[in-house]
Amino acid sequence: MSAAGVLGSTRSWFDRDVQFDHYGADPLPFGCTGARGIVQQFVELAGGQAGRSFDVLDASGGYGSACLGAGSEVIAEALATAVRQAGYVTDEIASAERSLLLERLFGPGGLFADRFPAADYRVSGRNSGSEGMELALRLVLESRFDRRLLRAVPGAEQRDIVLGFEGAWHGWSGGLLPLLNRRHYRVGLPAVAPEQFGFSTDHIPFGDVEAAQEWFDRNGDRVLAVMVEPVQGDAGILVPEQGYLRRLAALAEQSGALLVADEVLTFAKTGRFFAMSDDEGPIPTDITVIGKSLGMGALSTSMVIARRELGVRPTGTVSTSDLRPLTCAVIRAGLDHVVGEGLLERSAEVGAQLGRLLRERVVAPFPDLYREARGVGLLHGIELTEPTAARIGELRNCMIRNGVYVEFMSGAGRRSHGLRYVYPTMRVAPPLVVSADDVETIAARLAAGSQALRELAA
Incomplete structure (x- = not known):
């Protein structure tokens, strides 16, 4: 029904009656x-x-996702062409459209190749930023044990803390709840069991170098990963001082912890594709999750970009939405437009x-x-x-x-x-x-x- 028809209907705005x-x-x-x-x-x-x-x-961009606004002819054409021609194979089958996108991003001269060379990184697709962060956490947790024997690899037995930040928001799905330091969001919902290979989360203030140094001095041998938004979104658009993120990355590397960058919100919004950057250039990460703007306001999607040595037990990363050809076509057309313009x-x-x-x-x-x-x-x-x-x-x-x-x-x-x-x-x-x-x-x-x-x- 057209918008005019909706306005003239005796049951106008029916979504108000039935939507959760x-x-x-x-x-x-x-x-x-x-x-x-x-x-x-x-x-x-x-x-x-x-x-x-x-x-x-x-002035919101649809929860920060519609980076090209509404009615983009570039995205409309990409969608129409992909629906007619690209197919819908999953990642079990190689896809021409998927190959075009990933080569454009990670191949020689690709948009992300200087930061994530294909020789060192792999990528997975997900439905949303929350799902992308769930996979990032899964990669972190499985990095410390033998996936065949299901026992800790030597030296990883005591690594059981994930470092998060006060005010952080990484998603609302169940596995991510421990990363939030807000009791209002966690109480009464499932928690990580205190078992072998369980983990706890500590939270420190974002942007405070001394607090980070102090925490690593006390916990460096137990930290498994650091989960950080380069600009804290839900906490109130908190931008760290120059040098903070690079220092945090160095502390993580020195302690043997993985550094996970949650760039779901920041992707393509800070004047560059990635906010994990400073005046010296890209800040190295082990896992980076991007989303929101990646779908160009037409699709909900995300990417998890992780070092090649990271992985999970067989079938543990299977996803219905892992970089389907239509999704790839929209991302490629949108990013080419962003760069071209x-x-x-x-x-x-x-x-x-x-x-x-x-x-x-x-x-x-x-x-x-x-x-x-x-x-x-x-x-x-x-x-x-x-x-x-x-x-x-x-x-x-x-x-x-x-x-x-x-x-x-x-x-x-x-x-x-x-x-x-x-x-x-x-x-x-x-x-x-x-x-x-x-x-x-x-x-x-x-x-x-x-x-x-x-x-x-x-």
């Missing part, structure tokens, strides 16, 4: 009837203005402009609402003050009614080592196709939404 409530709060009183680029067409669903249609600029380089410039506008036109005029803005590339966050954090629902409605769509992150909360509490944060991460004029308008609309919230309390 994932959020536990009153649903947003808006519906979407279509989109093009970063512009979405919304309609009011309740109240005195029910039925009002208006345009909303997407210079979207990463442009996003770095536009992202710097966005960061400045958020500080000057949103945070500075509203110190009662916001603490600070921070970010890199097109991945930014505006941290709320404590009073505003209690009004997120109102704030979000104000933003949408003023023509801008944003999402909210949980914040890192209470941290150790004397670091301050980090409140929920508004994520501002528009698609890569956003223009300089677009970010000017986004900032103006964020300011208008902020003023609307302030007036509600007057």
Whole structure:
């Protein structure tokens, strides 16, 4: 049924009746009837203005996944061609489309070859970032024992700690729960059994070199792996100081631990493909997981890129979705478009402009609402003050009614080592196709939404 037909139906917005409530709060009183680029067409669903249609600029990129916005002709053509021609074989059968993608990424001169040469790394595909992180954890756990004899390899018997970070988010699936240091998400759900080859997770504050050094001094001989987001997303878009990630990588290597980079959110959003980088260049990792933007807003997919010596027991990595030809066609077309149009380089410039506008036109005029803005590339966050954090629902409605769509992150909360509490944060991460004029308008609309919230309390 067309959008117009839906609006005229006596059973309009039927998804509100039958879709599971994932959020536990009153649903947003808006519906979407279509989109093009970063512009979405919304309609009011309740109240005195029910039925009002208006345009909303997407400053979220669909949970950070729609890097080309809506209606990309490049992706539409790739999908149509792949459906007609590419087939749907699993990874048991070699695929021409899969080969084209992997050679484009990891072959000589490939987009990722300088960081992940094919002689040293292999790749697996998954349905989502959470599934990719589950496989990364599986690779970590199975690295310490003989997969045929199912007993520890010499020297690995005592390696039973995975180092995580306060405020981290790696996914909501069961195997990843131990990596979250938020009791709210874990209590009452399955935990890792205290058995042979079990593991525990320690959490330290992100970005604190001294805390990391202190922890490794005490636990270096027991650490199995370090799981890190190069920019912490759900914690509030926390960007570490230059040199921190490289130092963390060195500590992991010196201790014999594996370094796992969760780049599900950061992939292609920081002005380059990978955020595990600094002024010296790429920071080596043992496993890297990418997702969200990888599917170009058309598919949910992820990749796990791991050193060749890592693996699991036979059939332990089989997946229905492991780099199917259609998925590969969409990824290849999208990444070629990103490179051909210079979207990463442009996003770095536009992202710097966005960061400045958020500080000057949103945070500075509203110190009662916001603490600070921070970010890199097109991945930014505006941290709320404590009073505003209690009004997120109102704030979000104000933003949408003023023509801008944003999402909210949980914040890192209470941290150790004397670091301050980090409140929920508004994520501002528009698609890569956003223009300089677009970010000017986004900032103006964020300011208008902020003023609307302030007036509600007057």
